[in-house]
Amino acid sequence: MTTNSTSTRVLLAARPHGWPTDENFRVETVDLPALADGEVRVVNEFCSVDPYMRGRMNDVKSYVAPFALDEPLTGGAVGHVVESRSDALAVGDAVTHQLGWRDVAQAGADQFRKVDEIPGVPLSAYLGILGLTGLTAWVGLQEIAALKEGDAVFVSGAAGAVGSAAGQIARLLGASRVVGSAGSSEKVERLTSRFGFDAAFDYKAAPVREQLPQAAPDGIDLYFDNVGGDHLEAALDVLNPDGRVALCGAISGYNETEPQRGPDNMVNIVKNSLRLRGFTLGAYMHHAPAFYAAMGPWLASGEVVHDETVVDARGDVGATVGAFLGLLRGENTGKMVVRTA
Structure with a gap:
């Protein structure tokens, strides 16, 4: 049985000059192929929009490759596995990954990281304070x-x-x-x-x-x-x-x-x-274990609090664009995330 067999995603249609506008983006829906061995399909619960993404929209050399024109944008996302042909991840697992700006992601299991769901803590925290x-x-x-x-x-x-x-x-x-x-x-x-x-x-x-x-x-x-x-x-x-x-x-x-x-x-x-x-x-991902060891207890005890600005894009992945533009204008308090499921 095929589940969530299409993916609606945002592409970079034109490189911004100065402030980005809606015209720099377009939305498309594509059919997803059947899973190959080792692949999983994930329904994204939340996608992240971040300031660094603006730099990737310019065609300039930087620490990470620029976004390609007429290709899907990427960024942090968190969701659940809905179909799997991998022994590493099972249906129902919560995962984080970099295939955001879309409602459904499909790729090899090695592109996803399984995370634990913490009672009382929204899954979106893995895009922010826990991520x-x-x-x-x-x-x-x-x-x-x-x-x-x-x-x-x-x-x-x-x-x-x-x-x-x-x-x-x-x-x-x-x-x-x-x-x-x-x-x-x-x-x-x-x-x-x-x-x-x-x-x-x-x-x-x-x-x-x-x-x-x-x-x-x-x-x-x-x-x-x-x-x-x-x-x-x-x-x-x-x-x-x-x-x-x-x-x-x-x-x-x-x-x-x-x-x-x-x-x-x-x-x-x-x-x-x-x-x-x-x-x-x-270059500093090796510090992640020490960070998680400290942040988990701080968050659980209430010593650290976190704010989120959640933009509801369920049924309208294109709303991710508006969330990103709002982020650049400072309309967020705390982490800006987009709810896609």
Whole structure:
């Protein structure tokens, strides 16, 4: 018996110039072939949309190949096996994988990772706090920026999925003060009331360079950068000697069509013996076991909380495009996921 024998998926129709629009994407439905030996078919419960995907829409060399025109987009997803011709995965198993932006995925079993369903925790958490999002925050703090007990930490874009995870992890690992920036007064309030940040500010209300010294009067020792641009410049002003920066993202420039001006205070890197280090997660997956060992109990005990913005695309996979565009406009609080089943 064939189950879910078609797949509706989103393709890249044209490369965006500046901000993406609906016209850069198209949706198609295809018939899936019968399973070959070793393959499984998965109904995606949730798909992820993430800022890094914007970079992959450009035809430029980067740490990961660009999306191909007229080919299905990919990204994180989680769902259940509905048909299997593999001894490794059985019907009903929950799995994560990278065949998102579609409602049904089919591939060799080695492209899927079985996960345990945790009572009371939505399966979508494996796309966020229990997945690459949380692991990114962990690696950036622990491995890239070498967080030390007593550090004062600043996280930009702190209401996003990685940012909110980074702030909470920093606090649990002994940071003396955690400061965050966000794009609205409501998000700022949430950072302090829900995520345990000691201080936060709205980067749209006044220049970051004016607000950060007020939020961190004694300076900062560690900056977790999701934004770049004016945030990085402001951080270079207040980083204490031997400060460290984990360069995780630069969303402020993702949709720019002209080169951005660099910080005017880079001499501070030399004067204060600062260390700036960029990273992408692929080289650090060996840290996953330590991360899962820590995050599982934190999540179960309520020491870590997570927000999700869930876009309902059941019956309309094309709504994934709107979710992605909304993410780039900052319409999410926490992880943005798309419910596809």
